[in-house]
Amino acid sequence: MQEDKKIKVGISIGDLNGIGCEVVLKTFEDNRMLDFCTPVIFASNKTISFQKKELNININYNGVPDADKAVDNKINVVNVWKEIPKTQFGTPTEESGKYALKSLQAATKALKEDKIDVLVTAPINKNNIQSDEFNFPGHTDYLAKELGGxxxxxxxxxxxxxxxxxxxxxxxxxxxxxxxxxxxxxxxxxxxxxxxxxxxxxxxxxxxxxxxxxxxxxxxxxxxxxxxxxxxxxxxxxxxxxxxxxxxxxxxxxxxxxxxxxxxxxxxxxxxxxxxxxxxxxxxxxxxxLQKVRTSPDHGTAYEIAGKGKADHSSFKEAVFTALKIFKNRQEYAELTQNPLKKQRLKRKE
The missing domain is CATH 3.40.718.10 (Isopropylmalate Dehydrogenase)
Structure with missing residues (x-):
């Protein structure tokens, strides 16, 4: 990847009835975040529009058909679905689990195909996401199967x-x-x-x-x-x-x-x-x-405050920055292991 190209951060939206969308949108409400990366949210224009209106979050976004069409200096939303899922803030439902999985599957596929560089996952509910396609205790086991390692x-x-x-x-x-x-x-x-x-x-x-x-x-x-x-x-x-x-x-x-x-x-x-x-x-x-970089915040869906605009996005923001740092460190480590002279100079400095 060229040095001047921004890192594409793929984002799975998590449970729509939890605080996932809120912490994602609050993170990128600060336009300065676009100086560090290109966010690619896997959901739909209509879903993001509904969430930002309900939560009174002032952001603009760019709808794209696929992650490889994402534009730098914009918040990109990949339209994974066209319908409008029913949102019931604070209540885990079969429908919210279904769309959490759709977002995660699409983001994981894009990561495997190198259409995004890293993945940051918003919180899921480990119960309502269960299905024939997702029979895992959480993100970690699912991604281990999909990404290898x-x-x-x-x-x-x-x-x-x-x-x-x-x-x-x-x-x-x-x-x-x-x-x-x-x-x-x-x-x-x-x-x-x-x-x-x-x-x-x-x-x-x-x-x-x-x-x-x-x-x-x-x-x-x-x-x-x-x-x-x-x-x-x-x-x-x-x-x-x-x-x-x-x-x-x-x-x-x-x-x-x-x-x-x-x-x-x-x-x-x-x-x-x-x-x-x-x-x-x-x-x-x-x-x-894993062979790819995945991070997430250190909290769950927090249904008790969902839809109230009270969610703290600090951990999600840290998850984004950590993913960026790890991605860059991996590139440097790969360069070191492939360049014995550089590695030898580094050891002499220790």
Whole structure:
């Protein structure tokens, strides 16, 4: 891609009855955003017109038949559908799930065909989007299937990065899902992402324990001793900077996390509760390990405030900027790996 060409940011609109459209439109209501990228929203002119009128958001947009027709310095809307979906702010419906999927499918297709450069997804409802075409616990698993790679749910800010060993599975299934093979795969993914996506040359990674107090030497569970500790030792012997397992209850409160470039949590709430407590509104959900770049805000559909104009778009805006940064970092990393002399100069500077 030519340096002077703006990065095309594809946007799936999420659940129309939630705050998805609102945070998208508020983000690009600031015309300065068009200096950084070319937004391409997958919905319809009529849908965007209805939403901006209902939410009193003052933007102009350019309707296009396809993402490759998007125009720089304009907000582009790809007409994925012609009809006008019924909108019921605050209420998840079968119809709102149906159109969330239509938008996501169209945006994903455009990403696979290189008609857009990155994808930023507005929040979906994981229940009403389910269908014969979407039988996944969320965006991450769907995109892993569509885009290929070893996906990792990676919650990121400039100062805090938390990945998950297991994401959308029941707590009762966590311990048996964590195997040495899974730990090695996730560590490999998070390490590569830190290097290629965040330009961290020698990443230092902390692994949180599975059980309270990391099992207390087997008193509260044996998985930390039998699965995590031997695997961490093996990874260290391979030269990887992986440490742990650390007791999760004190790890964030004691500020221990600040000593690491990333933290790998054993399960969803173990990682996301402290992340959102420390970073809510500034955090970004990034799907690491894929062949393409996808980010999203760190919140859900927020039906309770949908249609009221109260939604904070900060996290969606951060998701856009993070996608742009990762896309550029990947280009630079690819150049470094293909240019041994440049890579050697960089190492001498470390």
């Amino acid at each position: 070893n996906s990792l749910m990676f919650m990121v800010t400039s100062t805090l990065k938390v990945g998950l060993l297991t994401d959308h599975i029941a707590v009762k299934d966590v311990a048996k899902a964590i195997t040495p093979k899974l730990v090695k795969e996730k560590i490999a993914t998070i390490e590569h992402s830190l290097k290629a996506d965040f330009a961290i040359q020698k990443p230092k990674i902390a692994l949180l324990g599975i059980n309270p107090h990391s099992g207390d030497n087997g008193v509260i569970g044996k998985e930390d001793d039998t699965v995590l500790k031997p695997t961490i030792t093996e990874l260290k012997n391979q030269g990887k900077m992986v440490f742990g397992p650390y007791s999760a209850d004190s790890f964030f409160g004691s500020d221990a996390y600040s000593n690491f470039d990333a933290i790998l949590a054993a399960y969803h709430d173990q990682g996301l509760i402290p992340f959102k407590t420390l970073s809510f509104g500034k955090g970004v959900n990034y799907t690491a390990g």
